[in-house]
Amino acid sequence: MxxxxxxxxxxxxxxxxxxxxxxxxxxxxxxxxxxxxxxxxxxxxxxxxxxxxxxxxxxxxxxxxxxxxxxxxxxxxxxxxxxxxxxxxxxxxxxxxxxxxxxxxxxxxxxxxxxxxxxxxxxxxxxxxxxxxxxxxxxxxxxxxxxxxxxxxxxxxxxxxxxxxxxxxxxxxxxxxxxxxxxxxxxxxxxxxxxxxxxxxxxxxxxxxxxxxxxxxxxxxxxxxxxxxxxxxxxxxxxxxxxxxxxxxxxxxxxxxxxxxxxxxxxxxxxxxxxxxxxxxxxxxxxxxxxxxxxxxxxxxxxxxxxxxxxxxxxxxxxxxxxxxxxxxxxxxxxxxxxxxxxxxxxxxxxxxxxxxxxxxxxxxxxxxxxxxxxxxEQAQDAVLYPSADGLVPQPAPGGTASFTDDPALDEYDWAAQPDQPSPARALFSTASLTDDLRLAGTGSVTVTAVPSTPTAHLSAVLVDYGPATTRDYLSPGEGIRNLRTESCWGESRPGDDSCYLDTETTTADVDFEIIARGWADLANHASLSEEEPLEPGQPYTMTFRLATADHVVPAGHQLALIIGGTDSMFIVPPGQPGQIGLDLAQTSVTLPVVGGAPAVTASGLEAAFDRLPQVRPDRVPPRPDVQLNRDETGS
CATH class of the missing domain: 3.40.50.1820 (Alpha/Beta hydrolase fold, catalytic domain)
Known part of the structure; x- marks a missing residue:
């Protein structure tokens, strides 16, 4: 009533x-x-x-x-x-x-x-x-x-x-x-x-x-x-x-x-x-x-x-x-x-x-x-890019392959920190320097056609904005803020019920790259998320998995990269038998939610090349999080 x-x-x-x-x-x-x-x-x-x-x-x-x-x-x-x-x-x-x-x-x-x-x-x-x-x-x-x-x-x-x-x-x-x-x-x-x-x-x-x-x-x-x-x-x-x-x-x-x-x-x-x-x-x-x-x-x-x-x-x-x-x-x-x-x-x-x-x-x-x-x-349009020997491009290149070996001791920051150096633990594909700002807003996905060498395989995918920036230091213990010694009061204070709280200030970090979206999957669930199946080594499997929702502007002059690896040790558990994973690049892609639509992407200079990736200065690599990530949710 x-x-x-x-x-x-x-x-x-x-x-x-x-x-x-x-x-x-x-x-x-x-x-x-x-x-x-x-x-x-x-x-x-x-x-x-x-x-x-x-x-x-x-x-x-x-x-x-x-x-x-x-x-x-x-x-x-x-x-x-x-x-x-x-x-x-x-x-x-x-x-x-x-x-x-x-x-x-x-x-x-x-x-x-x-x-x-x-x-x-x-x-x-x-x-x-x-x-x-x-x-x-x-x-x-x-x-x-x-x-x-x-x-x-x-x-x-x-x-x-x-x-x-x-x-x-x-x-x-x-x-x-x-x-x-x-x-x-x-x-x-x-x-x-x-x-x-x-x-x-x-x-x-x-x-x-x-x-x-x-x-x-x-x-x-x-x-x-x-x-x-x-x-x-x-x-x-x-x-x-x-x-x-x-x-x-x-x-x-x-x-x-x-x-x-x-x-x-x-x-x-x-x-x-x-x-x-x-x-x-x-x-x-x-x-x-x-x-x-x-x-x-x-x-x-x-x-x-x-x-x-x-x-x-x-x-x-x-x-x-x-x-x-x-x-x-x-x-x-x-x-x-x-x-x-x-x-x-x-x-x-x-x-x-x-x-x-x-x-x-x-x-x-x-x-x-x-x-x-x-x-x-809500208005972003999907733009599909393809990894290739020339980088991240708007059209698939037939016949291309890549491979990496799952190393459960490494994480996404290990993969991203030296983009100009080859690594057996990941495959990295980048655009050239963008000629215009590129805004990604929404939830993207990655489709891989992968060939495992063992019956188990976990996959990770990371989108990286390469270029200098000052960001909130969300990887620090305060996750972008720091408590001050002053207080401000909001409402009426009563005995036993104070309305005053510590003020805070923003913490920042100067970085040369930022990870803007990430996703993970078990290749054994390629056919169903409700029931995994053992993989047959040497056979190709196609799976699409989600990237985290993002709202990020990759500025002109920066480069956008896709990294595909195995176990991201910051987040996921390794498979029972980590091994080598091959990629069929012609049947692998990333779908990006682009504000302005696909023309804004293709106009941004995607004739990518590995040798044009920036050299990341060691002092400007984002620090690994001090916050505890793999934990039960708490109200902190």
Missing amino acids: RRSHWWALPCAALVLSGTAPVAAADQVRDGRSQPVFAAEPVRETVWVETGLDGDGDGLSDRVAADIARPAGTDQPVPVIMDASPYYSCCGRGNESELKTYDEQGRPLGFPLFYDNYFVPRGYATVLVDLAGTNRSEGCVDVGGPSDITSAKAVIDWLNGRSPGFDAPTGGNPVEAGWSTGDVGMIGKSYDGTIANGVAATGVEGLRTIVPIGAISSWYDYYRSDGVSFGFDPVGLAENVEEGGRPDCGPVKQQLIDGAPANGDVTPLWTERDHLPNAGQVTASVFAVHGLGDLNVKTIQFGQWWDALAARGVPRKVWLSQTGHVDPFDFRRAEWVDTLHRWFDHWLLGVDNGITEEPAASIERAPDTWVDEPDWSG
């Missing part, structure tokens, strides 16, 4: 009837809600029944929803929700904040600035512990039905469709009469992934989501086209459960059984793929992703965005040069203002023009942003 929305009523009706809330006239000014709710917020916990019994105790699991909402008003308010498994194990935000509680167990310290900033402006903030984490019952299942239902059930409770109680067991029923029922979900990483998954259920009441560095397919977090990144969801489940929850053993075993090490797609992975259900999304989407994010890789954004665009979902995007970083920590003032107006529009109905503003903002150089009416990745 839907509750009334005071802001959706005709203004004349509000004035003539005299029913407008006292604060309504003052709440919005200059297109923004104002901090007119100054009283100490109401803070409470409601345990919401999910209808699931993950821990097998015969009772419906209840999840804890910690609430901060305006006090002293009868005006119903919308909700900003962050559903997370990290509130007790790992923390949220750049400073890894945890939830805290007072002596009576009432919520006190809320991580992040959402409650400090938005509660005075007429919103409630609801932080949900996913099932099996912190104060919630049940078991975490890493993106599965338990995770998604944890948050969906709270939206249902806010709309009167699910029961809530004032205790984890027993207790008195609690209703959300203070809420309009309208919800905006937000969160970075795992939290944003939950927002994607809940939106894909089409739940009524979810008006907008703001996924930051979020996953759209859990398979693509742990695997890639048949190859494994070397870690599995059970490790993440154990981490967020803090090693406990013995009743969740069967759920963990399901995670183990459903995620085979060989990288095949299984029912466990398809159940955790939100892309097929993008057609059920009725919420608007404001996505944020770092183009240097090597944890939640950019394919997660690209494929989700394409699915939303195909269905006309209202959407907005920020693409930064950072790694896995929240925009609060790389573009703080602009982020808070934009997020404020976004929520005001979608949750308070404020006509502030934000949906008429440019829908895409892309960081082209450190702290240099460009805006577009729509993200150009």
Whole structure:
């Protein structure tokens, strides 16, 4: 049952009837809600029944929803929700904040600035512990039905469709009469992934989501086209459960059984793929992703965005040069203002023009942003280039071959660092120096016709921009930012709930090449990602696999190169029997999403030659990442 929305009523009706809330006239000014709710917020916990019994105790699991909402008003308010498994194990935000509680167990310290900033402006903030984490019952299942239902059930409770109680067991029923029922979900990483998954259920009441560095397919977090990144969801489940929850053993075993090490797609992975259900999304989407994010890789954004665009979902995007970083920590003032107006529009109905503003903002150089009416990745055209003895060219050259030997001790930076030197571990093909800028925006792919010398073969492909540049240092521990000693405050500080956070600054690196997209595959999955098959040495196999989504301008004077190798030790596990791999170049190609179409590529001087590749200065080679890449996803 839907509750009334005071802001959706005709203004004349509000004035003539005299029913407008006292604060309504003052709440919005200059297109923004104002901090007119100054009283100490109401803070409470409601345990919401999910209808699931993950821990097998015969009772419906209840999840804890910690609430901060305006006090002293009868005006119903919308909700900003962050559903997370990290509130007790790992923390949220750049400073890894945890939830805290007072002596009576009432919520006190809320991580992040959402409650400090938005509660005075007429919103409630609801932080949900996913099932099996912190104060919630049940078991975490890493993106599965338990995770998604944890948050969906709270939206249902806010709309009167699910029961809530004032205790984890027993207790008195609690209703959300203070809420309009309208919800905006937000969160970075795992939290944003939950927002994607809940939106894909089409739940009524979810008006907008703001996924930051979020996953759209859990398979693509742990695997890639048949190859494994070397870690599995059970490790993440154990981490967020803090090693406990013995009743969740069967759920963990399901995670183990459903995620085979060989990288095949299984029912466990398809159940955790939100892309097929993008057609059920009725919420608007404001996505944020770092183009240097090597944890939640950019394919997660690209494929989700394409699915939303195909269905006309209202959407907005920020693409930064950072790694896995929240925009609060790389573009703080602009982020808070934009997020404020976004929520005001979608949750308070404020006509502030934000949906008429440019829908895409892309960081082209450190702290240099460009805006577009729509993200150009939607309009990019495929351009197909072919490796040959002359480099990377627009037409296939018949009869050409190349080969390399898989060396699992090497990685993509070993392959790229000396482009002018031959290497037995990779095949490298480059354009000549480009005569015009070349923008790649979207998700490309590589097709190989490969001849293995052993029954197992893993493949890696890398796109490289060769030429000097200054970039955000997304390979450093801060992934493009550094904490300062100063603080800035956003919203009201309360005892036990500070609104002040460390300021940051941009970190940069001077490089002579940049890896702009990468992809990986198991050649044994050439016919099916659901079932691998042993390879017959000496026989050719053709396989197409994806590159990560990119938005990058290769400047005039630079060169674009494709590198094909075996095991990229930064990311993937080696095959059982690494060996030599031959390539049939006439049947090998790379498909690039080019803004401006194929003519822009062929006009850019593609008469490539190996001897024209630049000599990379040793002091300008990008450093290998200090961040831990092959790891279970965390909320850091």
